[in-house]
Amino acid sequence: MDIYETRRENLRSLVASQFNGRIAGLAEAVGKAPSYMSRCLTGKPEHRKRIGEQMARDIEEALFLDALWLDRAHEVGAPIAERKLRQEDRGVHPELREVSIWDGSSPILDDEVCVPFLQEVELSAGSGRFAIEEVEGSTLRFGKQSLRKNGVQFNHARCVTVRGNSMTPVLRDGATVGVDTGKTSLGDIIDGDLYAINHNGQLRVKQLYRTPTGLRLRSFNREEHPDEDYNFEDIQDQNLTILGHIFWWGMFAR
DSSP states (O other): OOHHHHHHHHHHHHHHHHSTTOHHHHHHHHTOOHHHHHHHHSSOGGGOOOOOHHHHHHHHHHTTOOTTGGGSOOOTTOOHHHHTOOGGGTTOOGGGSOOOOOOTTSOOOTTEEEEEEEEEEESSTTOOOEEEEEEEEEEEEEEHHHHHHTTOOGGGEEEEEOOSSTTTTTSOTTOEEEEETTOOSGGGOOTTOEEEEEETTEEEEEEEEEETTEEEEEOSOTTTSOOEEEEHHHHHHTTEEEEEEEEEEEOOOO
8 A cells, every 4th residue: 555545544534433424524624625635535546636745744733643644554443542633622723732841851752853043153252253153052842844834944944033123023022033044045035024144243134125236134123223225245245144034933922
């Protein structure tokens, strides 16, 4: 049995045991059209839709199943506890479920990755010159599935702390952002998206826009922090480089 048939059989089992045999019930739970799910699970083999990698991971997340649960064969009639598709969890957003407590000594799960932090580090006392380096031992955990869904390779993920008020009210002083360091060229820029920047050793987070002559940096707090335009010569002279695209941010409520 290939991976697509394994996924199909697992979904059929879920339809029978958890949705009273109703494909429409499964479709509603995973946010797919009933007709689409029906084409995945029924009909002649040559006409069935394949349950691809991304779709399988999306279904697992929607149904609160373990990562790669659909890819593994399960015994018919396996206890519901093994499936983690709990009745009380249906309809509950994943971010509102019970939070697991962990610290630096907690083991890293198979579906997690520890993302290191970047910070400004003064090169020598009183020199006024800074470099961007990783903070040893300082990490933040992300689910591999979450990174994958956002197109971020695990080894390209970094975190930085936002300082100052230039990005308020969206990002306050002390907010943490996730950076995809795999997107660092001018050609990678999506106008208006947030990016982490190394500006001559200063770590900055800004909206970026490409211009005919170079680059525009924009803050959300434009009253105090007006737009900054740099031509290609300025970019070279001021050692302005893109560290990566911001794919996530978080901060405590106040």
